[in-house]
Amino acid sequence: MHIALAPMEGLVDNILRDVLTRVGGIDWCVTEFIRVNDRLLPASSFHKLAPELRQGARTAAGVAMRVQLLGSDPVCLAENAALACELGAPAIDLNFGCPAKTVNKSRGGAVLLKEPELLHAIMAEVRRAVPAGIPVTAKMRLGFETPDGALDCARALVDGGAEQLVVHARTKLQGYKPPAHWEWVARVQDVVRVPVFANGEIWTVEDWQRCREVSGVKDFMLGRGLVSRPDLGLQIAAERDGHAYQPLDWQALMPLLREFWRQAQAKLSPRYAPGRLKQWLAMLTRSYPEAVALFGDVRRTDDCQLISQMLGVAASPNSCVA
Structure with a gap:
């Protein structure tokens, strides 16, 4: 079983990748998408969103990082993928799942699921260049409006x-509204010969158990569930292996929160x-009652x-009122 940390634009940047992979239980992670038009x-565009490229494309904890590209031009995507590899990317991931309206309007992300022929052309061109x-x-998602074309x-x-x-088990129109349709992940795995990762609505070990039963796959990508419960990967691995595990408590989480804040200020x-800290704290309130009180103070x-x-x-030397 592999557990991956999902690429979430505007949330899982290099700081959160660093902090979450320090906890453990993550086999690999992916950058926020790099938009290709x-x-x-330039190399700086890659280093901005993937500074780990300067350290062997791994987080400080040693977890491998893939570079994700988003776009619709096969040749341009291929050229940029080749450059990413020259810069040290150990794998190239292509985004056909982003549901953001601004991205879809510029012909990127989930809207391309309307054009399977273009998906093939993009993948083939990138594969030749890498x-x-x-x-x-x-x-990918299950589709744009319906899952009829997912297979x-x-x-x-x-x-x-x-x-x-990686199959996010909802359509673009379904966004992030529950439920995730894990049964479609099983259908996808039935028609392709490569590993399929299930993604979507895995917030707890119990969710993972249900997802595994319904989807039938053995690999998973965790997104918001892992951000709100940083040791979810470790909890899942312990359950899989039949080992006892004591979940990460608030006291153990606080050093990670402080490190996140230190890096955010830098x-x-x-x-x-402050907004970056509030964003993560708000998600932690789902799993930690102590985060509710702290978020209430920080948000003001x-x-x-x-x-x-x-x-x-200790306050950073550059700290001041925004």
Whole structure:
């Protein structure tokens, strides 16, 4: 069983990848999507969203990181994929699942599921451009409006050269509204010869058990569930192996929260760093009652020094009121 950390634009950046992979239970992670339009991007565009490329394409904990590209031009995507590999990407992932309206309007993400022929062309062109030893994978949803074409899309991607598929078990129109339709993951796995990862609505070990039973697959990608419960991967692995496991409590989580805040202040201006902390804290409230109280305090201020005091850490020299 492999457990992957999902790429979530605007949420799982290099800071959160670093902190979450320190906990353990994650086999690999993926960058936020790098948008490819009509040109070869400069190396700085890759390093901005994937600074791990400068350290062997691994997080500080040693977890491998894949580079995800999003776009609709097969040749341009292929050229950028080749450059990403030159910069050290160990695998290229293609995004056919993003449901954002702005992305779909510019012909990226889930809207391409309306065109399985284009999916095949993109995958085939990228596969030809990427060195043989570097995997090319894809993340898809069940479709744009309905799942009727999901199997055709999956076949198109695999026939084009995809070595793995991650299936977010909802359509674009369903967004992130429960339930996830894991039975469709089983149908996809039935028609392709490569490993399929199930993704969507896995918040707890019990959710994982149901997903495994319904989908029949052995590999999983965790997104919001892992962000809100950082040791979910470890909990799942322990359940799979029949081992006892004591879940990560708030006291053990606090050093990670402080490290996240330290890195957020180092990377972002005082205007934006508090928002990143509030974003993660809001998700932690789902799993930790202590996060509810802390979030209630933090949400009322953008003063970095005051937030540092609330977290019990020394203020950054650059801290100030945003």
